[in-house]
Amino acid sequence: MRFLSRLVARHPWPVVACWVLLALLSAYPASLAPRALSANPGALNDAESTRVTTLLREEFGETDTNTALLVTRLHPPLTTPEGRATHDRFVRGLEEVPGVTRVLPGGAQGAVPTVSPDGTLALTVAQIPLQEGATETLARVRAYADRAEREAGAGRLDVRVTGGQAIADDFTEFAEGDTKRSEFAALPLTGLVLLLVFGALVATGLPLVIGVLSITVAMAGVYGLTRVTEVSTFAQSVVTLLGLGAGIDYALLMVNRFREELARDGNSRAAAARTVLTAGRSVLFSGLTVAIAMAALILPPIAFVRSMGLGGVLAVLLTVLASVTALPALLALLGERVNSPRLLRLTWSQNAAASGAWTAFARRVTARPWLAVILSTLFLLVLALPARDMRTGYAGAWGLTAGVESRDALADVRDLGSGGLLSQFEVVLDLHGRRYGPEDRVRFQKVVGDLRALPGVRTVVSPFLTPADLAGGTVTGLGADSLGALSLLTRRSFSDDRTLLRVTVIPETYLRADQIDPFETRLRATLAASGFPFLVGGAPIGEREFSRAITDAFPTAVLTVFAATFVLLMLAFRSLLVPLKSIVMNALTVGAAYGVVTLVVQGGFLAAPLGIPQDVGVLDSSLPLLLFAVLFGLSMDYEIFLLSRVQEEVLRGHPNDEAVVLAVGRTARIITSAAVIMFIVFCAFIAGRVVANKSIGLGLAVAVALDATLVRLVLVPAFLKIAGRWNWWLPGWLDRLLPKVRVEHQEPRAPGRARGVEGGSG
Template sequence: MLEHVGRLVVRARRIVLALTAVAVVGFAVAGIGVIDRLSGGGFVDADAESTQATQLLDQDFGTGQPNFVLVVTSPSGSSVDDARVRQLGADLTGRLGRETGVLEATSYWTLGSPEALRSKDDRSALVLTRLAGDEDEVRDTARTLRERFDDQDGLTIQAAGSSVVYGELTDILQSDLIRAELFAFPLTLLLLLAIFGGLVAASLPLLIGLVSVTGTLAVLAIVASVTDVSVFALNLTSALGLGLAIDYGLFILSRFREELATGTEPHEAVRRTVSTAGRTVIYSAVTVSISLAVLLIFPLYFLTSFAYAGIAVVLLAAFAAVVVLPAALAVLGHRVNALAIPRFWRRGKAKPDRPNFWGRLAAMVMRRPIPFATVVVVVLLALGAPFLNARFGLPDDRVLPASAESRQANDVLREEFSTRETEPAFVVATEPVASAEVASYAEELSRIDGVARIDASTGSYAGGRQVAPPSPQSTQYGSSNGTWLSVVPDVETYSPDGERLVEDIRSTQAPAPVLVGGRSAELVDTRGAITDQLPLGLGLMAAAVGILLFLFTGSVLIPLKALLLNLLSLTATFGAMVWVFQEGHLRWLVGDFAVTGTLDITMPVLMFCVAFGLSMDYELFMLSRIREEWVAGADNVTAVTRGLERTGGLITGAALIVAVVFLSFVSSGVTFLKLLGLGLALAVLVDATIIRGVLVPAFMRLAGRANWWAPRPLRALHALIGLRESSKTPG
């Protein structure tokens, strides 16, 4: 089929390029303003108990967790209890409650001056507000309110809460994307110039990137019109779009130039390139897409959004590499080498009497495979050891830079207020409960370690006893449908103590069926949602990739080797995640960030799927050349040596450029984007150098002829349906 594609592309080369130009313009128009249609949340399971509790609290009781909080600070020398400040605070609360989109607004000055809403120095107090709508509507309302309720009448006003955090995340992301592109683009172009030695050839992979990125923005705009899509999917779109454009462009271009160097006529060179290298590109795209598709099984739209963006950008990049780029090559012909510049290094062909660096490295490793493999495996496992101590949380305001308003406001909440009044857990009964049973249940809950206070329809409780009788505000805790209790903690929300508190609440005998919600409950439920689906995801990925590699190679051992080595290549990455971002090392290098002692629980899953896909990308590029030498009659050692000679420099160059693209994320002000960028850059570089240069030749030397073994029934199956590159031309 690809031979037919190659011939068709050559015949219709100018039509293909014209249609591509029209498509890119259409993609760009469709993707305009896509960032405004994307959401800043998606970190929790929409079907979890905590989410159901939040929905029930809203539907049956018309209340919920405050998502917009004002920290109001009195003028220097004044207390929040001064008469003038009290009047200003009450007026502020009243005006806020009358704003469009505000469901309820209460404060220290309207709730009878509870100590929990007053800071330790008596100069600040809280206004707790609940905004209406979904995440996007709440975010937009919060932006409007921040502008309307700025410092006034001598009061300093800071905005906090999840609505403000998500809004600032979106704003920072836009500037981060521009900064990342300004960092990555010139370095990428310089590296391409260094690899190809000519401006024309170096610019062609960017054509693939243009098609894949603009096309994916259009896809995201369409998907966002029917379901929630995370705004952070844009980062993966730009990085993978450019990274895979480089990978696929390098592979297609290097093959085309090899064909020209042998004296092949340009149009025939295009046809051979599409039918050989194009096949590997398609296999790679399918493999990477499978790795990213695993994200679809997790019930968090933060993760599924990366699947939408990743699959779209991968398939578009493959299409552009197999159709659009060959059309451009058919038009250019030998002019692909035009505008040559002095090359910083030359990757050329290996000479029979002197193999290049990668050939010499492969030969050296295969002379002593066991010592080399042992040292590398031990080092990688040692680097990955810190991951054994990983602790996980969910993103909060501390993922923002210290200069962000909501980060500063939440720092004040943590440091100046004695309880977590703005982040209570809550227990919602799904049926009516007698007052005596409510009181008994509240007393029991108040005895749990980590509980500062329980507020219920029957009053307030602490330490196993009632500390306040019912007040006019207590009526909010009951309705004809049931009752609910507010659990004010005195432990950090996203912490082991917070998780333990949720587990203790859920294990306490209740007088009726109850649902437990709140931030800590969201973390517990999200962890459960991810860990429950993880075995299935890993199993599906391993099975699908293993089948594809078998169809590609006809071997049962090579797929197992690839899966094992790809897992091993991620150990250093996961260890670095903990050492840098959980423990706080190297902040001088990656930029300052808040050390919370936890990692975002979604990051290991996301990084694994992306890094695994890219690793398989390089695996296929290398195997295509090794297998061709083997099929052509070379012995195992010669096939591996020649395969690494031809692909080592190409893979390393591609990985270096991809690493530069991901490292641009380190400039972000958002901590988990720093983590994602540094982790993926490290994973790509380790895989392209240590794994491909040392462990692959060591393993294949030890396996010998068994590398290509398969049982007779599977050999027959591969002969029937297996896909392979032609052995007639260099692969």
């Protein structure tokens, strides 16, 4: 830190110039990043669903498994000659769209209904590339649908597109739009709060500059990641949340400290150096804890989730670096001008001295510490109770709000009774290397019959489909022509060497994540009774495996973060009890946030006023781990702000109880101001169209409100009062082994350490 303090004090212009150059170089790649992100939930290389997909491609020659479902609303209806002509023209034009490999128009009702009874709704299936060119082909399909609507005339034809690719592309588009709107909505409100805190325009602008600077450079880094791996759409939300939230948080602390130091002797460069040595230490240490928490996202064996962790770590490290270099360099150059122009004079927020009101509040809390601890803990536990019923999974289209095309179109598909086309289970039966012969037909036919008899099954695509089954014309890619359909059935049902058999089970409706397990259990029980070795794949299995991989990694991630945080806090505060207390109280905050999000998103409580659909059914599978990482990391900001001040007062020789009161009096103002800013940033995400983003914003907003008020200003001071001198106990042998680290906001004015701080009796 001394090197950085000398650097920004002696060479502020070169430091600022380097950051300006870096920002200019980052601007273009940062602008490209959002479109390079992906909403694909990913796949696991060794997972059963991945093996099934590989077998279908290599052994069955299946290449066109990506489908776009187009729901056409016709007036007059399809049952009239005019309506039929309009629909036929639309289908013929769709066949000419580049990238579309096959079009299967709706016909009479069959195994999978494709036309509503009144003929106003018809379902058309367009097969598109599975990976390369899928997004581009879908964009051309949507452009054609818009053109067909205009050519048909007002009110005669309405086309909506859904399907796995459409849902993923809508996630990407709306996640990007949500993030941009959140930034634009949060920045002016954040600026207003900063103006109330600082009263001066220049001081107000500096935290915003640092936040935008760190986001720009971090997004350029995210774009670099997209060149080597698939990066999650939510990585942009993580970068924005951390860049604005933590960046403004750190800048608020640094600017406030600089103004305090500048008032001592008026020397701006010396004040900037002291700011780095004092507040900069807390920023560096706090950022390190956030980075460790975000690194928990790197543990699951899924590139999609790891990219969010890498993006989060990158955003935090760049935010810290900008806060301890670019910001103090700017402050050194500005000097007294940081207080210009003075627009507001509000002593309650802009006074650097201890707050009398918060000091008095702390004395009341510490006067009845047991009552404060018990009531606060009970309140947090009550909020956490709904999390016991949390269900996670891939929400699919239901993870978007009403009004998004792929979601609304899926609702139409569901009403037609064809929703199961997006929840198909692919089953591969193994003949142990023996070619399929006449003796296998009876067994194969029995398995298919047993599968068709299962509750919730619409149909099973197999060589034993009847003409009535084929009448619908869209059963997983089969045309209405019976000879062509039978030929295609033979090709799709037997591997090239006829040693593997394939059937496709289509449920009656689109399965939400919480409906997959019961259906799969019945399916596997039937297959196990058949005597055939089997593999089960398809979109529902892939989604469930993805969710379980994240869930299975959650305990390891939590324990890793707990252990690393414990060690860091033990190093910083020379204590065993303080890090243990911090972990428990942060866990209470995270649990309360889980409970509120579960109650709202999954339970529907207050969902409508927040614009959250009440049929989502599950939380996104990455949400618990993502919320834990961000919440646990950011809550350490306030923890370190407060504890470092308590330790400072102890080092000055104050008794533990008085040190707690004085620390709250000096930090409560900065903590509450920072919390208001972060609350605004997080709430801005609730107004989006992607439910996962709304859930993240809701959870973070609830957590920061609880953490900066109930936990940090009531629960923590009360606990520190109860623990007394044990707060700073560390065995002497351990104290001698640990390296010396200091994170106090101010350098001690009295030499040495107060009794009980250096270590225990050992």
